[in-house]
Amino acid sequence: MQSGPVQLVWFKRDLRVADHAPLAAAAARGPVLPLWIVEPGLWAEPDASARQYRVQQEAAAELRADLAALGQPLVVRVGEAVAVLETIRRTRGIAAIWAHQETTGAFGYARDRRVRAWARAHGIAVHEPRQTGAIRALASRDGWARRWEAFTRAPVVPAPRALAPVAIEPGRIPEPAEIGLAADRCPGLAQGGRGAAETLLASFLAGRAETYRRAMSSPLAGWAACSRLSPHFAAGTLSIREAAQAARVARSRASGSLREGIDSFLTRLAWHCHFIQKLESEPAIERRALHPAYEALRMDGPGTERFERWASGTTGWPFVDACMRCLAETGWLNFRARAMLVSVATMHLWLDWRPVGLHLARLFADYEPGIHWSQVQMQSGTTGVNTIRMYNPVKQGQDQDPDGAFIRRWVPELASLPAPAIHRPWEHGVRGYAAPLGNHAALAAIARERLWSVRRAEGYRGVAEAIQERHGSRRSGMRQTGRRAAAQTALDLEP
Numbered sequence: 191m192q193s194g195p196v197q198l199v200w201f202k203r204d205l206r207v208a209d210h211a212p213l214a215a216a217a218a219r220g221p222v223l224p225l226w227i228v229e230p231g232l233w234a235e236p237d238a239s240a241r242q243y244r245v246q247q248e249a250a251a252e253l254r255a256d257l258a259a260l261g262q263p264l265v266v267r268v269g270e271a272v273a274v275l276e277t278i279r280r281t282r283g284i285a286a287i288w289a290h291q292e293t294t295g296a297f298g299y300a301r302d303r304r305v306r307a308w309a310r311a312h313g314i315a316v317h318e319p320r321q322t323g324a325i326r327a328l329a330s331r332d333g334w335a336r337r338w339e340a341f342t343r344a345p346v347v348p349a350p351r352a353l354a355p356v357a358i359e360p361g362r363i364p365e366p367a368e369i370g371l372a373a374d375r376c377p378g379l380a381q382g383g384r385g386a387a388e389t390l391l392a393s394f395l396a397g398r399a400e401t402y403r404r405a406m407s408s409p410l411a412g413w414a415a416c417s418r419l420s421p422h423f424a425a426g427t428l429s430i431r432e433a434a435q436a437a438r439v440a441r442s443r444a445s446g447s448l449r450e451g452i453d454s455f456l457t458r459l460a461w462h463c464h465f466i467q468k469l470e471s472e473p474a475i476e477r478r479a480l481h482p483a484y485e486a487l488r489m490d491g492p493g494t495e496r497f498e499r500w501a502s503g504t505t506g507w508p509f510v511d512a513c514m515r516c517l518a519e520t521g522w523l524n525f526r527a528r529a530m531l532v533s534v535a536t537m538h539l540w541l542d543w544r545p546v547g548l549h550l551a552r553l554f555a556d557y558e559p560g561i562h563w564s565q566v567q568m569q570s571g572t573t574g575v576n577t578i579r580m581y582n583p584v585k586q587g588q589d590q591d592p593d594g595a596f597i598r599r600w601v602p603e604l605a606s607l608p609a610p611a612i613h614r615p616w617e618h619g620v621r622g623y624a625a626p627l628g629n630h631a632a633l634a635a636i637a638r639e640r641l642w643s644v645r646r647a648e649g650y651r652g653v654a655e656a657i658q659e660r661h662g663s664r665r666s667g668m669r670q671t672g673r674r675a676a677a678q679t680a681l682d683l684e685p
Contacts, residue, residue, distance in 0.1 A: 191357040195283030196223035198275075201264070202298075204290045204321055204426035205249040206384055207256050207349040211319040212288035217350035220285060223278070223358065224257050226250050228268045230369045235297050237551035237559070240366040240374035241521045242424075245555050248382030249425045250363055256384065262353040266361040268369065271301050272308045282358060284314050290321035290426075293470040295559045296477070322430050323463030324470040324560065331662065334467070338460055342434040378520030379555055380421045387422035391433060394419070395440035399451030406454075409513060410596040412524035417455060420522070420556035423462065434459050466560030468661050476563040477544065480661075481574025481653055483644050488536065491545035496627060500535050501549050503601075506626030508613060509587025510534050512600035519600075521555030526590065530581040532569035537580045538633040540640075543570035571641055574654040575662065578641065580634050587613045 197216035201224060207213060216222045233243060254264035267274045278284060287309060292298055309316045320326075323338035367373070380386070394402075394417045405415035422428045434456060441452040469475055479485045491497050499505050503514035513527040523531075528550070535546045547566035551557050571578040591597055594612035598605045603623040604612050611618045616626055627633075644650065 191355050193282075193357050194221070195285040196221050196278075196356055198222075198278065198284050198287045199224045200287055200289040201226045201250075201253065202289060202292050202426075203246070203294075203424065204292075204429075205246065205253045206427050206429070207253070207260070208384075209346045209429040209432050210290075210349065211321075211347045212290055212317065214347045214350060215317065215319075216286070216288040217353060221354045221356055222262060222350075223265060223282065223284075223356050224262060224353075225265050225267065225274075225278070226253075227271050227274050228266060228364055228369055229271060229301070230268065231270060232297055232301070233369050233371055235295065236548050237295060237557065238371070239552040239557075240371040241376045241379055241553075241555045242557055243366050243369070243371055244376075244379060245382040245421050246425050247363060247366070249384070249422075249427045252383035252385060252427075254360070254363070256349075257353065260350060260353045262355050263360050265356075265358055266363050268361075268364055272304050275305065275308065278358075279312060279314070282356075284312075286315045286317060288317050291318045291324075291326055293322070293324050293466050293560045296473065299473055321426070322466055323460070324466045326470060328467065328471055331467075331660070334464075335460065335663075338463055342431045342459070344431065346429075346432055346435060376519065376521050376555070378522075380418065380520075380522060382421065382425060382427065384427045387419060387428040390418050390422070391428065391436055394455070395436060395452065397448070399440075399455060400446075400448040402451035403447070403454050406524060407526045408590045408596075409516060409524050409527045410591060410599075413522075416524055418522070420558070424556045424558045430459055430463060462558075462561065464663060465564040466558070468564045469560035471660065475567060476547075476559060479543075479572040480567050480657055481572060481650075483574065483647060483650055483653070484570075484572040487572075487640070487644065488540055488542045490540065491542045492549075494541075496539040497535075497541055497545065499624065499627060500531075500539055500541070500546075504624045505534070505539075505583075506616065506624040507534070507583040507587075507630065508594075508597045508601055508604055508615060509591060510583045511624075512587075512591075512597045515600040516596075517550075517553050521553065526586075529565070529569045529579070530583070530586050532566055533579060533581040534583050536570040537637040538583065538630055539627065540633075540637060543567060543572060546570070573657065573661075574650070575658045580637065582634070583630050584613055 197220045199213050199216045199222055204210060232238065250264060257264050306316055323341050325337065398414060401415040405411035419428060419433065423430065437452050437456050441449055444452055503511040503518065505511055510531065513523055513531055517523045531550065532546060535541045536543050543566055547563060551562055554562065567573050587597065588610065592609060594609040597612055604615055604620065607615060607618065607620065615623055
C-alpha cells in the first residue's frame with residue numbers, strides 16, 4: 191500500500207478510464223488516488239434531479255470496478271469539494287490534482303475557482319486538460335471547426351495498465367435520498383455505465399444509424415433510430431473523441447443510408463461541442479437572455495395555470511402532452527420534441543424561459559448545461575440571431591405521429607380516438623381530457639407581434655451582430671452576418 195503524497199485524479203462528469211488524459215498523466219507520475227466527490231450543494235441546485243444522479247451513480251459504480259481491476263478502486267467522499275480535498279491533504283498529502291476542464295453551471299464554475307484558490311494557497315498544482323471540443327478562454331470562433339476536427343482525431347488516451355493501491359478507505363456511493371434528492375419516478379430511465387455506452391455505440395454504428403436521418407424527428411421511431419448516447423456523454427462514460435473515431439471507422443466500411451446516418455451523427459457530435467462552447471464563452475446564458483432586449487419580455491412561470499398544465503402534460507394539445515409525459519417517465523425525448531416543448535411554453539403560453547428550462551433540465555437524464563441553455567434560449571427566441579420557430583402543436587403531431595400511436599401510448603384518455611381526430615379532440619366531444627389552453631393559432635399571432643415589436647427597437651440589430659460574431663458557427667459556409675441573421679429570424683416564424 192502506498193502511503194506518501196498522491197496524484198489526485200478528481201472525477202467529475204468523466205466517469206471512465208479510457209481516453210482519460212488526467213488519469214493517464216497522473217499514473218505516469220506516481221501513486222494515484224482516484225476521487226469522486228458527491229456534493230450535496232451541487233445536487234441541491236434547481237436544475238438537478240435524482241434521475242441525473244442515478245445515471246452517474248451507476249457509472250461511478252462501474253468505474254469503481256474498472257479502477258479496482260487496475261489495482262486501486264474509486265474513492266468516494268460526500269461533502270463540499272474544498273473541505274474534502276483539505277481532509278485528504280492533511281491525512282495523505284496531495285502532490286498534484288488532475289481533472290478535466292468542465293463546462294458547467296454557475297455552481298461548478300464557482301466551486302472550481304474555490305478549489306484552484308485553495309490549491310494555490312497550499313502550493314498544489316492543478317492540471318486541467320480538455321475533455322470536449324470546447325476551448326477555454328477562446329478569443330475568436332474563427333477556425334473553431336478545424337480545431338474540433340483536430341481534437342477528435344488526436345489519439346485516444348489509453349487507460350493505465352495498473353495502479354498501485356493507496357492506503358485509504360474507498361467509501362460508499364450514497365443513494366439519492368442520502369444527499370437530499372427527492373424521489374423521482376422514472377421507470378424508463380436509461381442504464382448508466384461504460385458497458386451500456388459501448389453497447390449503444392456499437393449497435394448504432396452497426397445498423398441503427400441506417401434510419402437516423404429519416405426517423406430522428408419522430409419521438410416514436412427516434413427511440414431506436416437515435417444513438418441514445420446523450421446520457422453517456424453527459425456523465426462522461428464515453429468521450430466525444432471515442433465516439434467520433436468509432437463513427438469514422440464505421441463510415442469507411444458503410445454505404446447508402448447507413449453511411450448517411452453516420453455522417454449526420456458526426457455532424458451532431460460537432461454541434462454538441464459547438465453549443466457547449468457558447469456556455470464556456472459566456473456562462474451567464476443559463477440565467478440571462480443572450481440579447482438583452484428579451485431580458486424582461488416574459489415573466490410568468492410556476493404557479494400559473496399555464497405553467498402547471500404545461501409541466502404536467504395537461505395542456506389539452508395531445509402531442510405536447512404526450513411528449514411531456516414521455517419525458518417525465520423516461521428521462522429522454524428526441525430533439526424536435528424537446529424544441530417544441532420549449533417553443534410552446536415560451537411562445538404560445540408566453541412563459542419565462544428560465545423556469546421552463548429548469549423544469550426540463552430536471553427531467554432530462556442527459557442534462558448537459560451547455561447544450562441545454564443554448565437550446566432553451568434558441569427555441570425561446572432570446573438569442574437575437576437564430577431563426578425563431580413557433581412549432582404548431584397540432585401540426586407537429588400530424589407530421590410526426592400521423593396515426594396517433596405515440597399519443598395513444600402516453601395520453602391514454604385519447605386511446606379510443608382514431609386519426610386524424612386524435613390530434614384535435616376538442617372538436618369531437620371527448621370527455622376526461624383537458625380542454626386546450628387556448629386557440630394555438632391566435633396565441634401564436636400574439637407572440638409573433640410581441641417578437642416583432644422587439645426587433646423594431648432601435649439598437650437591436652447592432653447588438654445582434656455582436657452576438658453573432660461571438661457565438662456564430664463558422665463551419666461549411668454557415669456563418670452569417672448579424673444583419674442577415676436578425677432579418678432571417680423575423681421572416682422564418684412558423685405558426
